[in-house]
Amino acid sequence: MRHLSVKSRHVGVIVVGLALAGGAVACGPKSGGDAKASDGKPQRGGTLYVLNNQPQEDFDPARLYTSGGGNVPSLVYRTLTTRNRANGPAGAKVVPDLATDTGEPSKDATVWTYHLKDGLTYEDGSPITSADIKYGIERSFAAELSGGAPYLRDWLIGGAAYQGPYKDKKGLASVETPDPKTIVFHLNKPEGEFPFLATQTSFAPVPKAKDDGTKYASHPVSSGPYRVVKNENNGEHLVLERNPHWSAATDSQRKAYPDTIDVQSGLDQAVINQRLSAGVGKDADAVTTDTNLGPAELAKVTGDKNLAGRVGTGHFGYTDYIAFNPKVKPFDNIKVRQAIAYAVDRTTVVNAQGGSSLNDPATTFLPEQASFGYTPYDPFPAGKDGDPAKAKELLKEAGYPNGLTVSLTHESTKGDEQGPEVATAVQEALKAAGITVKLDAQEHAAFGQKIRTIKTEPGFFLTGWGADWPSGGPFLGPIFDGRQIVRDGDNFNNAQLDDPAVNNEIDAINKITDLKAAAVRWGALDKKIGEQALTVPLFHPVYKRLFGKDIKNVVISDWTGVLDISQVSVK
Incomplete structure (x- = not known):
């Protein structure tokens, strides 16, 4: 199982690698691909330009995930x-x-x-x-x-x-x-x-x-519809041309409409959106697979009828959440964890991260998608604005009638999903419940190392998790399977949960080859674990991305959450 990394708002999949990452690497109650490209049937020919912020590094099949690089x-x-x-x-x-x-x-x-x-x-x-x-x-x-x-x-x-x-x-x-x-x-x-x-x-x-x-x-042997003819600066500039020996008769999934695909990376995100918005020259035939519209950009685009029709919406299986380490006081007390779950105001958290157009509020750890086994539940129903009165009641039961002071560790980068804006929103909501939150901002690399190392893991921090494929297995296993606790490396079972009943249920589900039946079991397990208040799910990100005015056949699946360039036509 693999964590997709503590990712920025603009990077969809690692993938996961990376990810998945990409990641790396990406779902919600809405279906993806709600935008329509310009009229006309897709045709073969032309050049598709991909404008990305992150380079497609290490373009070797041994070092990639399928979803890495926006499916390039x-x-x-x-x-x-x-x-x-x-x-x-x-x-x-x-x-x-x-x-x-x-x-x-x-x-x-x-x-x-x-x-x-x-x-x-x-x-x-x-x-x-x-x-x-x-x-x-x-x-x-x-x-x-x-x-x-x-x-x-x-x-x-x-x-x-x-x-x-x-x-x-x-x-x-x-x-x-x-x-x-x-x-x-x-x-x-x-x-x-x-x-x-x-x-x-x-x-x-x-x-x-x-x-x-x-x-x-630099020169891999292609089995797909395109072959690499240029790979500059380790994936910063990739040029793909048709593989003359690829046959659509053996490949029903990839349409391969363009003759050439030109992938340019290392571009500033604002510049990418400006170029796609203007759609001048080659940029009319361009897309991005890793750069979102920000709140201000989205507001501008929404007010322009022509641009609004060129926005693709995608959902990738990712959850941003508060993590607890019950080995650290006072988070060893379940009533303290429950109090925080009731106190959180998801409306202010979502607004801090760009609003409801860019985030779906979450009460479940699993993303809101059937393939993951999503089962609606809210073990600590506080409404969209939180319930500070219920939180105070639980704190009193926990032995803190006058409230308490805690430290929240978060990423220092502004705009990051685990960054200062979200941390401040959590801080303000908990204040109303009598909980004073001191913010512990950490630079990106230091943050990752601190929260993934058992010896330094704080008791209360922001983090996120994305799945390498759309199922509950790669979502719940790494986070809650006690046998996946890593004591001398990157650990993602933050609660250090080692419950035989949970471990046994994971094993039982892994034996099921009927994926629909397995999904039902993953959903039930998510609910069972959720009742232990080991995490507080906050939101599932939504991806809003522009595409060029001459782009046709836009397909955005709930697997990656990004425009699928194997389906795109530029003519």
Whole structure:
């Protein structure tokens, strides 16, 4: 499981990497893609320009997540499965890509088998084989290519000790290729969500003969509709052109309308929005996958009928919340945590972060999306403005009839979702309940290190979490599974919860291969954990992004929350 990073308001997905990050890396009650592009059917041809703030660094399938870079990698790297390229909730489904289906599980979901489609080729016309996918996966274990999805190291038998093909020529015995079109994975434990994992770029095929290690990112061998013809300054400027050997007959997901895709990064966010708004020259054929409209920009755009029609709305599975460390007093007292949950005024918090157009108030830890298992609940119903009277009552029961003083740790960067504006809104709301909040502002890097290290973790702080795929598993597991507490590295189980009942339920859900049935169980588990007041969910961010006036076929799914450039036409 992976945290998408403490992200700024303008960066959608890491992904997660990163993320996902991107991240890295992205859902709400509304469906994505509510904007309509200019009239006319999409056509092939032309150049699509992508104007981004963050560069697409380390363009190697071993070091990326599928959602990283606003889905640019998926134009070059196909994987065993992929996300469904559709608007809103329909886009949260996993579908076959290189494989004929989403995988054949064994009875206990510890063995997954995939068969490749016929006619799959690389950009040079050579066939894609199951051995190439196995080799691509093995590369992701190499220390030289670190940074990608960590799941396989935990899930595959022997994965924890494997060091990649450059040091271990024998390869991973738990990944078998009995013939050129079949690949079999043997797992340490049941994983019903393996089809989601198989969307990540570590599952992209890499021909061993063309692998040159850390240099591979500059000229990777494409299995997708586009090939890399230019990669300047480690992803700052990427130019993609058509892969002549890609066939739409084997790829129902990527439309590949433009002839060329030109990705320019390192641009100022205000400049990106200005260029998209003006739409002069090439910018009429431009989009962004990582730059939001801010409150002032959104107000201006909303008042302009032409611009308002060129705003795409997206929801990514992310929750910003207050975290408690019950090992620190007074947060070891559940009534203190409950009092804070009642005292929080989500209206002022949402307004501090740009208003309701850019944020959905949250009372559940899971994002408001069916694929996550979202189950509406509010264990501490205080209304949209908080309930200071109820908070005072609980404080009295906790032994603090005259209130108390606490310290809230937060990011120092203005505009950040865990930044001073949100911290001040929390401070003011708690003041009405008799709780004095001293603000502890930390610079970005120091903040991350402090809240993720058990020895330095404060008792009360702002943070956020995003999922690597739209399910409750990568959301609840890293935050509440006691076996994922990390004592000598980055720890995300902030409450240090190690409840056997929670751990056992996570294991039970992971055995379920019916993803809809699993979602129901994740929702029920979210409610059960929520009643312990280990977090106070605040809001789920909403992404509002401009696109050029000549852009057609805008698709924004609830998987990434960003415009899908594999669907866009510029003619």
